[in-house]
Amino acid sequence: MNAYTLAKEKYASQGVDTEEVLQRLASTPISLHCWQGDDVRGFENTGTDLAGSGLAATGNYPGKARTPEELRQDLEKALSLIPGTHRLNLHACYAELGDNKKERSDYGVAEFQGWIDWAKVQGLGMDFNPSFFAHPEAASGFTLSSPDKGIRDYWIEHGKACRRIGAEIGRQLGSTCVTNVWIPDGSKDLPADRKEPRLRLEAALDEVFSETIDPRYNLDAVESKLFGIGSESYVVGSHEFYMGYAVKNQKLLCLDAGHFHPTEQLSDKISSVLQFVPGLLLHVSRGVRWDSDHVVLLDDPTIAIMEELVRGDFLGRTHIGLDFFDASMNRIAAWVIGTRSAQKALLLALLQPIGKIRNAEESGFLWERLALMEESKTLPTGAVWEEFCLRNNVTSDWMADVRYYEKSVLSKRG
Ligand code: RNT
Ligand code: ZN
DSSP states (O other): OOHHHHHHHHHHHTTOOHHHHHHHHHTOOOEEEGGGGTTTOOSSOOSOOSTTTTOOOOOOOSOOOOSHHHHHHHHHHHHHTSOSOOEEEEEGGGOOOTTOOOOGGGOOGGGGHHHHHHHHHHTOEEEEEOOOSSSGGGTTSOSTTOSOHHHHHHHHHHHHHHHHHHHHHHHHHTSOEEEEEOOOOEESSOOSOSHHHHHHHHHHHHHHTOSOOOTTTEEEEEEOOSOOTTOSSEESSOHHHHHHHHHHHTOEEEEETTSSOTTOOTHHHHHHHTTTSSOEEEEEOEEESEEEEEOOOSOHHHHHHHHHHHHTTOGGGEEEEEOOOOTTSOHHHHHHHHHHHHHHHHHHHHHSOHHHHHHHHHTTOHHHHHHHHHHHTTSSHHHHHHHHHHHTTOOSOTHHHHHHHHHHTGGGOO
């Protein structure tokens, strides 16, 4: 008997149908963030970098993608090593401008048609993000909440343009696009005024979202943050701000695993937030001591997130995206490790004998609930994962592939 058949029997004895689990795993896409492939640089050549935007990619591992073609080639490589059908999460700063210089406020679908066409061929859905950073108009550290009306208006137009692009992406690919707003606005040291920037941000967001867009094509999400490099003392778009905004306006809330105090768990927020907002976007990430955006692992916080999505029956209202950018390792390996780990966490959650665990809880046998949770950790999940990879023509021994790609492709990049 092969390992999967044994595992299937073992899980069946626990009341878990592994075939159904494999089905659910296969139908849950993960949105791969394009920005792991080039350390969030993009292709616009604005002459500014991430510094001052609250974002930082550290490391200088050779071989990062320098052109859209290289980035797509790298994504194809990564996707070939990840089982299942997924999505691409693109930032507006990955626009393909050719020889035309264009303002971000004037972007249209034309600048992203190359990405959409490619996604179609690859069978990927797409998500989108306006880029409110690494740009001269963001040099003050304030964008949508800037006191300068000219700056605010520039970014409002960019936000509006990106929603239209998102809708066109969703329409062309026949799969709803989630367009996520994250802005870096905040201050390094104590501000005298915490109120006015937040009032301005609310008004600016209202303008960004003022155009009616078919929710079949585009859904809006807003992402909060606790602090960033250079915005340690004050972040305009805090959790309370966006939670309120999303509830009031029934937007999706984006929860990034690195955007809370390190002792807070994102998993515990899910059921609270989904009681009041229509849906969630997750930025699955791994903060090490701070919002460091390390590659996602099969660790307790990630498993806890997936457990909540399964136990609360929230998968249908949650868009799972990744958000990390590690420039210190092979970037394709980073995508593959992070995505496979997120999927394994989901698989573990789906395979838990939750019926038995709930029974123990309802009957008041709380030691048994804990025992069942612990015992479930050593059930043969690995054999089910192997089966999933096999059915998707993906190998577990993907490292050799990446090593070969590094040697034959990445090492030839200047
Ligand atoms: C920044 C946010 C945001 C970005 C991307 C590039 O702290 O996490 O999601 O990482 O938009
Ligand atoms: Zn994020």
